[in-house]
Amino acid sequence: MTTRAAIYVRISQDRGGAGLGIARQEEDCRALCARKGWDVIDVYPDNDVSAYSGAPRPKWQELLADINEGIVNAVVCWHVDRLTRSPRELEDVIDLADRHGLELATVIGEIDLATPTGRMIARMLGAAARHEAEHKAERQQRQRRQAAEAGKVAGGGKRPFGYEDDRITIKAARSAHRARPGPRPGLHSCLRPAPARPAPAPRAQQSAGCTQRRGTSQLGPVGSAALATSPARVPRRARPGSHSCTLRAVP
Numbered sequence: 237m238t239t240r241a242a243i244y245v246r247i248s249q250d251r252g253g254a255g256l257g258i259a260r261q262e263e264d265c266r267a268l269c270a271r272k273g274w275d276v277i278d279v280y281p282d283n284d285v286s287a288y289s290g291a292p293r294p295k296w297q298e299l300l301a302d303i304n305e306g307i308v309n310a311v312v313c314w315h316v317d318r319l320t321r322s323p324r325e326l327e328d329v330i331d332l333a334d335r336h337g338l339e340l341a342t343v344i345g346e347i348d349l350a351t352p353t354g355r356m357i358a359r360m361l362g363a364a365a366r367h368e369a370e371h372k373a374e375r376q377q378r379q380r381r382q383a384a385e386a387g388k389v390a391g392g393g394k395r396p397f398g399y400e401d402d403r404i405t406i407k408a409a410r411s412a413h414r415a416r417p418g419p420r421p422g423l424h425s426c427l428r429p430a431p432a433r434p435a436p437a438p439r440a441q442q443s444a445g446c447t448q449r450r451g452t453s454q455l456g457p458v459g460s461a462a463l464a465t466s467p468a469r470v471p472r473r474a475r476p477g478s479h480s481c482t483l484r485a486v487p
Contacts, residue, residue, distance in 0.1 A: 239339065241274040242308040244299055246282040246318045258283050261314040264343045269312055272341065277308050287321045287369075303332050310339040316347065316358055317365035326362040330355055 243265040247257035258281045269276050280295040287293065296319075302308050311329075313319050320326050332338050333349035340349050340358070347361075348354030383389065389403045398407055 239274040239310045240277045240308045241269050241310040241312050242277055242299055243279045244313045248286045255283050265312045268343055274310055312341045314343045316361040321365045321369045323362050
């Protein structure tokens with residue numbers, strides 16, 4: 237039976253975004269597949285994605301789906317810690333190997349998940365990878381706390397706006413802006429009052445079922461004059477089926 241291999245490559249940090257780390261892993265994995273005589277079906281790269289932080293790994297999920305569908309029956313990676321740094325996820329891989337007869341090959345050495353000894357080696361490597369990730373996180377937290385106590389900037393990330401590349405020195409233009417005496421303008425200073433509008437002239441409003449033209453009405457000249465001289469009345473609610481309408485002055 238032909239072995240349909242999937243190459244999984246991953247690197248946690250790629251600040252430049254060039255993908256050189258996963259390119260080296262893919263090259264070594266393809267060479268391993270050529271030595272074994274396996275056909276490479278596809279490459280699943282998760283670049284700049286950590287397996288320790290629990291962040292979503294789209295290509296990893298896609299690989300698991302292809303294994304369940306029987307598209308691939310072998311996985312090739314550079315090291316077990318490229319697959320996962322969680323013993324829980326490693327157990328999922330071992331379960332997939334038991335159900336689908338999945339083969340696992342790594343560049344650093346052979347791991348046979350079909351044997352108890354191979355699974356033990358995979359679990360030991362997974363536990364060591366988890367320990368290294370946790371130990372690295374502990375060292376980084378201690379380094380950042382030391383830098384904070386010394387008043388220095390720790391960690392990566394983007395340069396804050398208005399600061400130099402050292403992320404401490406304020407740029408000259410921003411410094412001059414901050415040094416201006418007096419209160420700083422707030423957001424309300426950007427607002428301008430709306431120009432005053434003249435009050436609209438009173439006009440006649442009509443009820444439903446009646447049309448009103450500007451300056452005239454359908455009541456005729458006599459009816460309009462009577463309406464203008466009559467006292468204000470509260471309009472009555474129109475009865476169902478009635479087509480009468482009432483005009484009233486609107487200020």
